[in-house]
Amino acid sequence: MRHWCDQGDDLRGYGWYSADGRTFGRQNVSEHYGTLSFDWINHGESWTAKIRANTKTRYTIILYLVAQDRQSKFRIGRHLRDIFSGKTELLGDIRLGVNVKNEKQVLHTTLLWDDQLQLDHLNDLIFMNTRALESDRGLVYQLEQEKPFNEGRFVAVQLNFWAPSELQIAFSTNHHGAKVGAEFEKELAKREQEFNDHFEKSFNLKDKNFSAVEQRMAKVALSNMLGGIGYWYGFNQVQMPGASMTVPYGPHELLSAVPSRSFFPRGFLWDEGFHNILIRKFDPELSLEIIVSWLNTMSENGWIPREMILGVEAEARVPSEFIVQRTNVANPPSIFYIVDQMLDDEKLLEKHGPILASMYPRLERWYKWLQRSQAGKKKRTFRWRGRNATTVQELNPKTLASGLDDYPRASHPSKEEYHLDLRCWMALGSRVMNRLAHLYEEDKNKNKYTQESSALADFEDLKQLHWSESSKAFFDYGMHSDKVRLIKKPVKGAPGQYVVERSVVNKPRLGFVEDVFGYNNLFPLMLRLIPHEAEQLGHTLDKLVDPELLWTNYGLRSLSRKSPYYASRNTEHDPPYWRGYIWINANYMVLSALKHYGSLTGPYQSKAQNAFTALKKNLVTNMAKEFNRTGYLWENYDDKSGQGRGSHPFNGWSSLILMIMSDNMDV
Known part of the structure; x- marks a missing residue:
């Protein structure tokens, strides 16, 4: 399981190839079993991320959110598009939904925890609550906990995929709704173009006869x-x-x-x-x-x-x-x-x-x-x-x-x-x-x-x-x-x-x-x-x-x-x-x-x-x-x-x- 960003994982490559540090980012990850791409934008306190996976084998993505204060609480929703919601001291009401193009290609399970949390051992908490369970696809590792909570300060969502797929994750607050679908794509393209224009204005590389590799290295x-x-x-x-x-x-x-x-x-x-x-x-x-x-x-x-x-x-x-x-x-x-x-x-x-x-x-x-x-x-x-x-x-x-x-x-x-x-x-x-x-x-x-x-x-x-x-x-x-x-x-x-x-x-x-x-x-x-x-x-x-x-x-x-x-x-x-x-x-x-x-x-x-x-x-x-x-x-x-x-x-x-x-x- 990838939790820490660790060079010991010996990935073939990963990193942001277009990101402004404030409003958007685009990143590719070349895994041993295929490639993943991540795009995100924010909108006020809300944000949207799109993940595309081109893999040769079954793979799993785990989303998690932890609150470090005692007042914030999360609750599990009933379906992917409302996977969890909650109330936080800083942001007020929040909700997170996942939109998958073909929901039949995904199996999702959840974990909600409210006991003592160790921020440096969250991956261990997920491991401890993972079981090999039967599904219509055979044995699949899934999240399951012996002592369920109605609400908690830590929530994890496990998404199991059996084929190349695409999903969109939307995190919203009452103040700002997340941009999704075509609106997300349009805003992402707009922000990337603004980034490219500002990059050239700041560094003026176009007329310096650098190779395509050199120019790509510069933007990376x-x-x-x-x-x-x-x-x-x-x-x-x-x-x-x-x-x-x-x-x-x-x-x-x-x-x-x-x-x-x-x-x-x-x-x-x-x-x-x-x-x-x-x-x-x-x-x-x-x-x-x-x-x-x-x-x-x-x-x-x-x-x-x-x-x-x-x-x-x-x-x-x-x-x-x-x-x-x-x-x-x-x-x-x-x-x-x-x-x-x-x-x-x-x-x-x-x-x-x-x-x-x-x-x-x-x-x-x-x-x-x-x-x-x-x-x-x-x-x-x-x-x-x-x-x-x-x-x-x-x-x-x-x-x-x-x-x-x-x-x-x-x-x-x-x-x-x-x-x-x-x-x-x-x-x-x-x-x-x-x-x-x-x-x-x-x-x-x-x-x-x-x-x-x-x-x-x-x-x-x-x-x-x-x-x-x-x-x-x-x-x-x-x-x-x-x-x-x-x-x-x-x-x-x-x-x-x-x-x-x-x-x-x-x-x-x-x-x-x-x-x-x-x-x-x-x-x-x-x-x-x-x-x-x-x-x-x-x-x-x-x-x-x-x-x-x-x-x-x-x-x-x-x-x-x-x-x-x-x-x-x-x-x-x-x-x-x-x-x-x-x-x-x-x-x-x-x-x-x-x-x-x-x-x-x-x-x-x-x-x-x-x-x-x-x-x-x-x-x-x-x-x-x-x-x-x-x-x-x-x-x-x-x-x-x-x-x-x-x-x-x-x-x-x-x-x-x-x-x-x-x-x-x-x-």
């Missing part, structure tokens, strides 16, 4: 980004520094896109900034709603959880060790990246300026929290918190706060270290705060943020702290050994057993982490902190296009092939993640920067232009090839073969391929 990228937006309500489990117990934090409600419906079906803070680069181009109002929703989860001191795991359903999809959010651990403030773009949009400012003004105090609180909590020992340096300084199991202790997870940092975490990417994020944050202060603040903060943004954008200071003249690149700084490895150690008293631990061959020293070059080292380029005439820009571009370092025919790899950490496991059970594979969010940021530098007259203009053209072509060509081969966008791409890998469909920041195709990099 947007549709799945919008179709994956969800709403959650509940508590996070959080832990304060030094505390042994976790405490509930909330309740919160969240509107957010997700990286992957099948593997990461929840909100991630640093992903969300990238998601809204795309969402804003199509639906700026929706993007603002999402960002405000995220800022509303902020604590009084300015902390926002890295992952929003709200409620038992969300927790059921997360390994237990990752559920707890620690209140001293940050995440890249990528929302500043999208706000910076919004501040360049005169139409958006004119129409939605008051919303941005209302966001300013919370953005300021967040920025100040990052300043305090992630400060380094030296002035204007910053250090991601949360690294494990005592572990012997990891080749290089992870930096989950950075979003780059296992990307190598200083081998021995210490208070002496400071991180290049975080310094660059803070420079961006200060720039945004300065712009907001001048737009919406009285004079008291204008001078402060002007000085702060100037100090963090100071290129001489950035060079002094992070530039290695010998290696001609920007680096992290910290206590680092240039030779560590994982080795097997025998377990005392247990012959034949061993543990895998890190061996430090060369003693660590304080200095730049110069045996690591990858995405982290490109942040001064990505966030445009290098002056366009500075020689450091030339050196960075040279390294960017070097095939021995980051350049591939499929995009920029995350870590140089020359690094000893390239493609290396971090523990015995922890394969490489940000150690060579190609990630689309970082490639987007590089392309955006290349377009910026390519627009400025200077010694490296043509070099930036050439890199932009070649990188864009490599990314689009490879992702379209993999989309055509597999039907999916992927979490990342193999730097040796270009093949998609990781979770799929991954319609989070991999959907930025549409922005890349549109050439609108928000310069």
Whole structure:
């Protein structure tokens, strides 16, 4: 039974191919036994869905509805067209009907439940009340319960089909009747045409000579980004520094896109900034709603959880060790990246300026929290918190706060270290705060943020702290050994057993982490902190296009092939993640920067232009090839073969391929 959206089901393909995230959606599912298609529209609080099945075998569809409040109740109806009705606290009277073209081809049974409900085990409840019963078609699995209820908070309807069929489901309230039949078809066609027109107006792909596959990939990228937006309500489990117990934090409600419906079906803070680069181009109002929703989860001191795991359903999809959010651990403030773009949009400012003004105090609180909590020992340096300084199991202790997870940092975490990417994020944050202060603040903060943004954008200071003249690149700084490895150690008293631990061959020293070059080292380029005439820009571009370092025919790899950490496991059970594979969010940021530098007259203009053209072509060509081969966008791409890998469909920041195709990099 398909209940969770799970990539482990290994379907041949599924996803929205046309959806606006608000009023309609169209989705195909290629099952092992045939194909299903789903179309839906809404009408006020009502909605209609049409399901078409082209299957080779008998199949079953189960519809269910659960009320989370005690006041709402449902009742079973007498026939398919009035399958159940009820009264809810939010919507008032509701009813649901199913219209099947040939009712003789369907057998339906129902389940009504009013005992204790566990939202993460609703599929188990259905299994427990399923029996193999005789019918005029022989033995058929049907819903049957020993203790029937007259009304309840959970209702399920099982529809058994023996042939390809089509059904229409209509959910109605007293305020709005659902559109059905020809009216549904007409409205669906109208909304899809409006979507197509708005898509072309937003991204202008028609005249860019993209292939049919590339254009289909582009529309699927947007549709799945919008179709994956969800709403959650509940508590996070959080832990304060030094505390042994976790405490509930909330309740919160969240509107957010997700990286992957099948593997990461929840909100991630640093992903969300990238998601809204795309969402804003199509639906700026929706993007603002999402960002405000995220800022509303902020604590009084300015902390926002890295992952929003709200409620038992969300927790059921997360390994237990990752559920707890620690209140001293940050995440890249990528929302500043999208706000910076919004501040360049005169139409958006004119129409939605008051919303941005209302966001300013919370953005300021967040920025100040990052300043305090992630400060380094030296002035204007910053250090991601949360690294494990005592572990012997990891080749290089992870930096989950950075979003780059296992990307190598200083081998021995210490208070002496400071991180290049975080310094660059803070420079961006200060720039945004300065712009907001001048737009919406009285004079008291204008001078402060002007000085702060100037100090963090100071290129001489950035060079002094992070530039290695010998290696001609920007680096992290910290206590680092240039030779560590994982080795097997025998377990005392247990012959034949061993543990895998890190061996430090060369003693660590304080200095730049110069045996690591990858995405982290490109942040001064990505966030445009290098002056366009500075020689450091030339050196960075040279390294960017070097095939021995980051350049591939499929995009920029995350870590140089020359690094000893390239493609290396971090523990015995922890394969490489940000150690060579190609990630689309970082490639987007590089392309955006290349377009910026390519627009400025200077010694490296043509070099930036050439890199932009070649990188864009490599990314689009490879992702379209993999989309055509597999039907999916992927979490990342193999730097040796270009093949998609990781979770799929991954319609989070991999959907930025549409922005890349549109050439609108928000310069």
